[in-house]
Amino acid sequence: MKLPLPAQPRHIAVLRLSALGDVCNLVPTVRALQRQWPDARITWIIGKAEHSLLAGLSGVEFVVYDKASGLAGMRRLWSELSATRFDVLLHMQQALRASVLSFGLKAKVRVGYDKSRAKDAQHWFTHRQLEPHPRAHVLESFLDFARLLGVEDLSLEWNLPVPAEAFEEADTLTGDAPYLLMSPCANPRLRNFRNWSAEGYAAVVEHAWVQYGLETVLTGGGSTVEREMGERIVALSRPEAMIDAIGATSLKGLLALIARARVVIAPDSGPVHMGNAMGTPVIGLFATTNPDRAAPYRWRDYVVNRYPDAVRAYLHRELDEINWGQRVRHADAMTLIRIEDVIGKFDALMTRPNECKEEERPDEA
Known part of the structure; x- marks a missing residue:
């Protein structure tokens, strides 16, 4: 017998720890829940880096x-939440670690993915599963949780907060000049293989400068792979066309840079989804992952x-x-x-005729 879903939940738990792109894709689901039940509490259990972004x-x-x-x-x-009982727990992380974590949380009903989408036996840890949704984009898979709960308005909204100091951080790097933001590397994990070539990026840098007078701001983390990629791109580019900000920004600072960029170019990684969330035009570079599942949602035509x-x-x-x-x-x-x-x-x-952003300016927190 299936446990009933709450008709009017008072306290909703969202369990999604990572990653940066995925948590950006999840925000529209949170906004949909808020529109449906404006008085409900929403507690999001999230990873450390992902929290610094959101x-x-x-x-x-x-x-x-x-x-x-x-x-x-x-x-x-578990100790921190020992006195908390959720009306519903939305288990949105397909990983054994997250399932173990969920086991120590108190919830009347736990909702997870259907068997075809669940990984690491996630369905063993939930009471209710989503309806099947073959070939769903990641963002749509998240919205399926709201659909199952009966949410009617599934329109896309992000409205991510960016504090004033993050824009000040961005301004110290770019000033007032328009720019292309390029984040050349994905997360440097084992056998990730999502990065394009330094020569290719440098050719785009040159084109943006010569044809449009746009500087390129390079961004990324401080890992050895990212720093070495940045150094190769800089060496292949004219100095006046480049601002090397790899390892030089906080996540909120990166979000501010993305918000003010004319275009974002990156492989399948957090920045393409951050750009999507901010309404900044995005060119995603996809060869090792399926863009029908993971492309920046509102810019799929430009992948x-x-x-x-x-x-x-x-x-x-095939x-x-x-x-x-x-x-x-x-490789x-x-x-x-x-x-x-x-x-x-x-x-x-x-x-393109309409050069304006897809969404209003972000909130300043």
Whole structure:
């Protein structure tokens, strides 16, 4: 027998720890819940870095779990929430760690993914599962939780808070000049293989400068891979066309830079979804992951998509022969993206009739 879902939940738990792009894609679901039940409390259990990006999100109480703290951190979180009983827990993280964490939370009903989308036996930890939604985009999969609860208005809204000091941080790097924001590297995880070439990025930098007078701001974390990529791009580019801000910003500062950029160019990584959330035009570079599942949602028409070619070249199969969302884990896959592909999308964005942003200016927290 299925446990009933609350018709009028008073306290909703959202469990999604990571990653930066995914938590950006989840915000419209939170906004939909808030519109449906404006008086309900929403507690979001979130990762440490992800909280630093979304801190100040209106109407949301955050409880932070640092993955590095392991089981000891879980116990502290369980103790912190020991007196809290949620009407519904939305288990939106497909990972065994998150399922174990969920086990120590008190909720009348736990909602998770359907069997076809669940990973690490997540359905064993939930009472109710989503309706099947084959070939769903990540953002749509999150909205499916609101659909199951009976939410009617699923329009997309982010309204991410960016504090004044974050814009001041951005201004110290860019001043008032318009710019292209380029985040060349994805998260440097083992066998990620999402990064394009320094030569390709440098060619786009040159094109943006010569054709549009746009400087390029390079952003990213402080890892060795990201710093070395930035150094190669800088070495291949004219100095007046570049601002190297790799490792030089906070996450809120990066969000401010993205908010004021003319265009964002990046592989499948947090910045493409941050740009999507801020209403900034985005060119996503995809070959190892499926953009139909993970592209910046409102800018899917501007994705450079070499994923089908990578599937054929390195998996030796067609799209309809592989699992939805399967990754192409081959170091050469991103070389299928051509410079003219990226410049073509960039020109299309720069010359489109409506150059205004998709959303109002972000809140200043």
